[in-house]
Amino acid sequence: MDKTFNPQAIEQKRYQAWEDKGYFKASGHGDPYCILLPPPNVTGSLHMGHAFQHTIMDALIRYHRMKGDNTLWQCGTDHAGIATQMVVERQLNAENKTRHDLGRDAFVDKIWEWKDHSGGTITRQMRRLGTSPDWEREAFTMDDDLSDAVREVFVQLHEEGLIYRGKRLVNWDPVLHTAVSDLEVVNEEENGHMWHMRYPLADGSGELIVATTRPETMLGDTAVAVHPEDERYKAMIGKEIKLPITGRLIPIVADDYVDQDFGTGCVKITPAHDFNDYDLGKRHNLEMINVFTADAKINDVAPKKYQGMDRFDARKVIVEDLESAGLLVKIEDHKLKVPRGDRTGAVIEPYLTNQWYVAVESLAKPAIEAVESGEIRFVPENWNKTYYQWMYNIQDWCISRQLWWGHRIPAWYDDNENVYVGRTETEVREKHNLADDVSLRQDEDVLDTWFSSALWPFATMGWPKETPELETFVPSSVLVTGFDIIFFWVARMIMMTKKFTGKIPFKDIYITGLIRDEQGNKMSKSKGNVLDPIDLIDGIELDTLVDKRTKGMMQPQLAEKIAKRTRKQFPEGIDAYGTDALRFTFAAMASTSRDINFDMGRVEGYRNFCNKLWNASRFVLMNTEEHDTGKDGGKMTLSLADKWIWARFQHTLAEFEHALKDYRFDIAAQAVYEFTWNQFCDWYLELSKPVLNSDASTDAQKRGTRHTLVNVLESLLRLMHPFMPYITEEIWQRVAPLCGKQGESIMVEAFPEIDATKQDEQVLADIEWVKSFIVGIRNIRGEMDISPNKPLSVLLKNASEKDKARLALSEGFLAKLAKLEAIDLLDANDKGPASATALVGDMEIMIPMAGLIDKDAELARIAKSLEKIEKDYARTEGKLSNDNFVSKAPEAVIAKEKEKLEDFKRQIDKLKEQKDTIENL
């Protein structure tokens, strides 16, 4: 084995072997355990959020697989309608072509071509991360099976009247030329203006001043609204305005919606271009005049002058025209929320079109109940409030998109615009008795990508066919995902799965935190703070990293700043930390907090941890390979340390499993780390050396220690495997045979089980005694500047029978670890020579000072600990002298305090005694 752990050397070959052997498939026996991978976009590449969530899912999957469960990780990718279409369109644009040059069929073919060729990036990267989903079941939301499910759901919902078509105001993306759902619109506050415009009354008797942030929409105004109680305008209700520029006559209406105190108290109403105006228009039966084209230019309803102008150009011209007509009162600066498409960033336009909708109310009810009843559990629990808040106010879902890539809506129209819904055109004709010569054309639109994602829990299991998987793996065990898609995806899966299977889709929903940069900023290309998980695994040169962060930016002017910051933060580039270190980092950071600031220092720390494990294993192997490890029998005597490390391991194992049950991966990781480094390496390996290296040890003792070394390590590797699959496999292959194990791979071994016979509190206490003995001496050495190499003779004062018994059990350990050449007991009344002392319970360890220890230094050391203990003593005494405390606190607490007090007292007495002795030298 190399002296330093080198992840590159092992990862690839191990993964290939696992996949080739089919270890990722569900075993078919045991309790079902299933996780559904949130299907990443087929266009996507692995980002830190994926890597984090996939690590957690893989840890759970590997754990349950090792526990013997019938474990399935269902994976796949999402066709990601808009994202994918945009990627391929950009490629066409580069060739100076548009999708319209190709036509729909050719364009869709082109996307499939792209998918076959380039769609595998993210699944390749998942493999680098060591994830173990059942790749043979990998699904794609546009696969035939899933498409069948989509059509089936659509038709059934339509038959029940839960899918309908309607002409309504929708969120329209004028760049993509498609409707989008509410969730795909992001509202951000931006600086804008408020224009105050004069609207003259038709009878010439006066005017109203309206305030608007969108003057160009005045072309479509069909009313002016005032509050019914507004004294200023009450008299004008019912009169007409002569709309400037168009000259149309529009009514003044009264409506509660108007806020008297905002703006002028007069609102221009444009029902075709504003959601609130739309509602108001319906209440008042107003005309709806659409003045925009699909790309948000002024259409031919408007006066000739404005036709064909972009909406923002038209705004300028209209404001100018109003101004020159003396109709512009003033322009104020005004902050407003601007709706933008989450994909394009284009300002979304409320736009009147025909779309398909899902009526969600009846679907939402059982979905809410599933969470309220506790059948589905959010972890952390608080997320259910977010879920309820949205679900209680849920709006009908616009599911049609004017795109080419996606599931085409299974609806056909005849020449009279009658609509027929069915699984196929043939079915439609049969069902509606349409003769072959009736021409039918299919709806041009496709479905929202999230429509098919909503079916993921059952469509991937074969629905609508009745399959064994549907029976076994619905509901799945846990959904691991981010809070950003609770509405988009989680809620809709619950609704659809309840509706079509009658079952819940998953029992637990573990909501992970969001990975941010070390300062808490969101990682984004424009901030130039994105980390690629693969770069953390493989490492990356500084120049390459700078290139990656600054190439192809939307705002190239930021490039220089980003380059500079990157060079400052990573002067040497990024080290190759390896998959296991990265995974362990993610596990260790997965606490309950909703934001996770990714700290490179931790990756480095856990890389060091891998190296520590590697070298500890090297030590174990050096001392066991080609030696008798007791695997074939033979008498074995276990040392105190051997028994202790087993007892300690039981604790760690219990803590790990308990933490995993609560999805506290941070606690689980911490437990493993602490055991491995602070117990196994720092103490047990050191404690094994005296046994292995001493001529006085018997074969049985050596065999016992070797057996323990190799078997504890082997168990530990299995414990760690879910977090760190590669390094544990690599080492296990060498270690397992020394334990007499024949298995092919650690990943199909059983997870360690708690062995009650190895839980031994007495042994744990004994080693604590040994440790404090050794630490006491090391402390004196450290503070008194006594070289660790200098052998010391120590005297023990006030040793009890128990101390003596423990001494007998551990003399070899003490001699070696504290580097002692002699340990002698003092008689009860012998004060002994002037010494530096350490306390182990009531026993004093004395290191005679003669020629070794400076008087003042030792006095200072005593003063320091005396000060500390006296403070503790005072606090405890204060408590116990408080009548309220003594009369009201539980007895156990009081007893504990009393015990503490006595302990402090004893320590103080001994320290004072020491002080006197030394002062009198």
Added chain:
RNA sequence: GGACGGUUAGCUCAGUUGGGAGAGCACCGCCCUUACAAGGCGGGGGUCACUGGUUCAAGCCCAGUACCGUCCACCA
């Protein structure tokens, strides 16, 4: 406007039912001790944001304040 988080060591974060403030990194000192310098041994460092309350006892429970953040809705 509504909902939900956060504030603990220089940094990133734990702190389970209230009962002697923790980890990693960073820092200081000593050490290349035959697994590991990506290491070993020892050490320093915190008014637990603030105010008040409950309690014998509060980082933890309650009320309020300040600051930071997220989501939803939205006034033209």
